[in-house]
Amino acid sequence: MSRMQRGTSVKAQAKRNPQIAVLDGDPAILDYLNEILADRYAVSLFSDAAKFNQSLRETPAPDLLLLDWNIVENDSEENALGLLSRVRASKPTLPVIMFACSAELKEVVAATQMGAADVILKPFRKSDIDAALEQYLRESDKKTPEADVEEIPLNENTSFVRTCKRMREIESQCALVARADIPVLILGESGTGKEVAAMLIHKLSARSQRSFLKVNCAAMPADLLESELFGYEQGAFTGAVKSKPGKFEICNNGTILLDEVAEMPTVLQAKLLQVLQDGSFSRLGSRTSVKVDVRVIAATNVDIKAAIAQKIFREDLYYRLNGFTLKMPPLRERTEEIPVLSKHFMRKVAAKYECDPLPISPVLLQALTSYRWPGNLRELENTIKRYLVLADEQAIIDELHPWQRNGAASPSAEGSENDRSLKHLVKNLKGGAEAAAIAQSLEVSGWNRKVAANDLQISYKALLYKIKQYNLTPPPRKHQVSIEKAPGLDRAQSA
Ligand SMILES: Nc1ncnc2c1ncn2[C@@H]1O[C@H](COP(=O)(O)OP(=O)(O)OP(=O)(O)O)[C@@H](O)[C@H]1O
Ligand SMILES: [Mg+2]
Known part of the structure; x- marks a missing residue:
């Protein structure tokens, strides 16, 4: 019946052709799609959800997925929505276009709410497929790969960042x-x-x-x-x-x-x-x-x-x-996540209170990463919230490390109890000073990296590396926090 082997990749004519995966239980549809797409795309055809899931786990993700509404995974009876939610969670950048019949429209609305890029009604024409592929492949091209890798949205207010x-x-x-x-x-x-x-x-x-x-x-x-x-x-x-x-x-x-x-x-x-x-x-x-x-x-x-x-x-x-x-x-055992989490909470809180996020300077970041966070992520979130409201970096640093106000080093510097060695403390302080000097030079040069590298007498490449290492970001253009929009935001809310 069919010219291709189900569940295996049909060889792309050119290696660089975009990869399209199709999951549909109807062999005639798979045949037809292969016929109209194989000359421009590397098409992988699946009639079986389990094989598709296996391929998604074991091979690089395709550039786009065409998913039939009526597909059911045999062993678990999982339907297209379940499949869609798992694909969205594990490959958030992968555009998914659903096939459905007009009678299924109500359910299909749910699919779009769950992040399906589009829905194509069956029976479809070649032009419907061409238009959708062109649009969504172009859009996904524009996405930066790192944009989605760090968080999985769970609902309007919550994401899983890792x-x-x-x-x-x-x-x-x-x-x-x-x-x-x-x-x-x-x-x-x-x-x-x-x-x-x-x-x-x-x-x-x-x-x-x-x-x-x-x-x-x-x-x-x-x-x-x-x-x-x-x-x-x-x-x-x-x-x-x-x-x-x-x-x-x-x-x-x-x-x-x-x-x-x-x-x-x-x-x-x-x-x-x-x-x-x-x-x-x-x-x-x-x-x-x-x-x-x-x-x-x-x-x-x-x-x-x-x-x-x-x-x-x-x-x-x-x-x-x-x-x-x-x-x-606990957060103190995953301090490497603090920069990303801080930025995430800053974005989240700024969106909630409708104001621009504040930059997290290297000095603040150093204070955040060397604190022990007994209240874990909730405490970090509250600290970022307070920073946004107060817009006073030093106040936050003093709160986290009150003993440093007079220039003394924290007795519980970052990491485990064993990290209290003099060597470790010196390393922390050195890192903070270096980051502060780089931040200052960038600020003075208006974030002209070449000028800043020259000023610091390091190579341009070394500067880029250090900007990344210390998570430095240019300041936002404007910042306005309306305290009225943030009722109840005060120290009492801190963990
Ligand atoms: N991985 C994560 N990514 C983004 N935000 C997170 C993550 N984990 C926790 N948070 C945020 O940190 C806060 C505390 O998380 P959560 O309520 O899940 O903790 P918990 O362990 O249930 O706390 P408790 O023991 O007090 O009930 C919440 O605002 C949550 O959104
Ligand atoms: Mg809880």
Whole structure:
């Protein structure tokens, strides 16, 4: 029937032709697309989602993907939307064009909301395909490769930013467990990004189109938490004037995050165990059992083994929750991410308060990277927020390192306890001074790098390297912060 081998790349005529991947279960469509595209593009044809996923993992990503709405992954029943969300998460720059029939328009809107570049209605003509490929290949050409590599958008306000090896591993683990649909226990200090990791797992899972809900198990007394999680019937208690479903029911087919799970009252732990075992529970005041299909992710910042030893937390529940454990590293163990995270938070906060971002100077960056961040990423985010509002770099540096005001070095300079050596402190101070001198020279020369290199008596190449090393950026053209637009932004918000 078909002239090409499914799931394998059809040789491109010229090596530099743009790579187009097509995933469609209809062999006639694959034949037709190969016929009209193979003379200009390197076309890879897939009738099977699993083979496409494998190719995406093992070979360089194509320049564009044509994806049929009706494709289903055989083993997992994952649909095109699930596939789209995973492709968007792992290859955010890859433009995806969906094929759909007019009857599927409602669903297709969801696809565009999830980041599909365009939708082509079936039956299509050669000119429809040509026009779309030309437009999206041209647009993706303009994107800088580094623009997307550092963050995965999760919702309007939250992204998963990662650059270091350890966090890339966390990302791979999230992607892995997302597919397995097992309970996940996320451990880590406060503010390390446990909730963000839970959102990423949800986004990468086949449940991504369903709800993601968070319940803080430490925030309320046992009976309130029980009604919050499992709902209640009318008359179940004084004030229960009408029945109400709980979060588990509302979240059916979705993902629930049980935050601070180790602080869940023990009476409720048994009920949760039951839900994890067979998905069933009953609302307060009801004898009938409700069945749900909810993926449970639990998070805690306490030592859960100690909680088990103290009989505060049920051991059997721990084993049920712990289908997979994810350990979020504290920020002080991934200081190499601080420059990228600081810029990310600056962009995020500036967008929220509708003002221009402030530059993060090498001196400030040095202060940020050598602080120990007990409140982790949340504390860093709050610090950047304060910097944007105060627009006073020195105030932030003094806050982070009060002992340096008089010129003394920090007793807890960056890195581990072992890094307190004199050699390390000198290295830090030297780096800060060098960065400050370069920044000053760039400022004086109006960011003319040749002039600055000359002024500093280093080569142009060495200057470019140091600009990158110290993450120096030119100042923005204008900066105006309206404090009225940022209500409640004060020191009380700091971690
Ligand atoms: N990898 C990340 N990329 C970008 N922002 C992040 C990342 N991790 C965390 N954040 C941001 O840092 C803040 C704290 O993250 P989050 O709420 O997920 O931490 P947590 O571990 O759940 O904290 P807690 O233990 O206090 O509940 C949030 O504003 C979040 O958006
Ligand atoms: Mg949290």
